[in-house]
Structures are given as structure tokens and as C-alpha cells.
Amino acid sequence: MGSENECDSPTTDDPPSAPPSGDAGGEEGKAIPFITLSFAADGKAQFAVTEEARAMLADISGPLSVISVVGMYRTGKSFLLNRILLGQTGGFPVGNTVNACTKGLWIWSKPLRAKAADGTPVNLLVIDTEGLGSLDA
Numbered sequence: 644m645g646s647e648n649e650c651d652s653p654t655t656d657d658p659p660s661a662p663p664s665g666d667a668g669g670e671e672g673k674a675i676p677f678i679t680l681s682f683a684a685d686g687k688a689q690f691a692v693t694e695e696a697r698a699m700l701a702d703i704s705g706p707l708s709v710i711s712v713v714g715m716y717r718t719g720k721s722f723l724l725n726r727i728l729l730g731q732t733g734g735f736p737v738g739n740t741v742n743a744c745t746k747g748l749w750i751w752s753k754p755l756r757a758k759a760a761d762g763t764p765v766n767l768l769v770i771d772t773e774g775l776g777s778l779d780a
Contacts, residue, residue, distance in 0.1 A: 671753045672751045672752040672753030673734075673751075673752050674734055674735045674749050674750075674751060674752070674771065675693070675695050675696055675699065675749065675750060675751075675752045676693045676695065676696065676747060676748075676749055677692065677693065677696040677747070677748040677749055677750040677770065678690055678691065678692055678693075678696075678747050678748040679691055679693060679747045680747055695752075696750055699750070699752055703754055703766050703768075705764065705765070705766055706759065706763060706764070706765040706766065707754070707765065707766045707767075707768055708757065708759070708765045708766070708767050708768070709767075709768045709770060710728065710767055710768070710769055710770070711769075711770035711771070711772060712724055712771070712772065713772050716773070720771060720772065721734075721735035721771050724751075724769060724771055728755075728769060729751065729755075729769070734751070735749060735751075735771040747773055748770055748771070748772055748773070749770070749771040750768060750769065750770050750771070751768070751769040754766035754767055754768050754769075755767040755769060
């Protein structure tokens with residue numbers, strides 16, 4: 644039987660390949676929790692932005708754009724972000740289980756550098772989401 648947590652932990656230990664855009668810079672960051680779900684003593688659900696994410700977002704200056712992948716659980720959203728957008732095998736947690744690996748919303752700790760349609764440089768915030776239909780969703 645597999646371990647209790649069959650998801651690969653977020654890591655930057657794997658040597659990154661070059662991101663597709665050539666200057667994305669995703670290899671410098673790590674996956675961090677962004678929005679978490681907890682339950683109060685009365686049983687009411689509460690969403691909260693983590694302190695680590697709050698601090699990271701406060702340090703961003705300049706225009707900000709967001710890219711996120713949303714869909715059913717266990718359909719490769721985290722894998723897609725890791726391999727295609729960030730250009731690496733580590734990063735957002737993935738696993739070989741039917742259970743969801745991503746809980747809540749996670750962000751990449753370093754915005755990627757991109758350009759808007761008009762050529763303006765922007766910070767691109769990468770967000771990974773918990774899958775729709777997850778038993779924990």
C-alpha cells in the first residue's frame with residue numbers, strides 16, 4: 644500500500660529546463676499555499692490568504708497578470724503548470740493517486756516576467772487550483 648501522502652512534495656531540487664519563453668524565471672521560485680480552507684469551532688468554512696503569500700504579493704511592484712488552470716481533479720493541472728509554464732519537473736505537487744494533491748489555491752513564489760499585448764512588461768502570477776469534484780473540495 645502507498646504512503647499516506649502519495650503526492651510529490653513541492654520542490655525545486657530538480658534542475659530546471661529552460662522555460663518556453665526563454666526569460667520566464669520560474670526556476671527561481673517554489674510552490675507556496677495561497678488560499679487555504681479551515682473550519683471555525685462552529686463548523687463554518689473560512690478561507691484565508693496565508694501570511695507567506697501575503698508577504699510575497701506585497702513585494703510585487705508593477706502591473707500584474709494572472710494565469711491559472713482550473714478543471715476536474717486528477718486531470719494534470721499541476722503537471723501542466725510545472726512542465727509547460729515553469730519548465731521543470733518539480734514545483735507544484737503531483738502524484739500517482741486518485742486522491743487530489745493540491746488543496747486550496749497555491750501560487751508560484753516568484754512572478755514570471757511577461758509582456759502584455761501592447762508590449763508593457765508585466766508580472767505573471769501562476770496559480771494552481773484544487774480540482775473540481777475532489778472529495779475534499
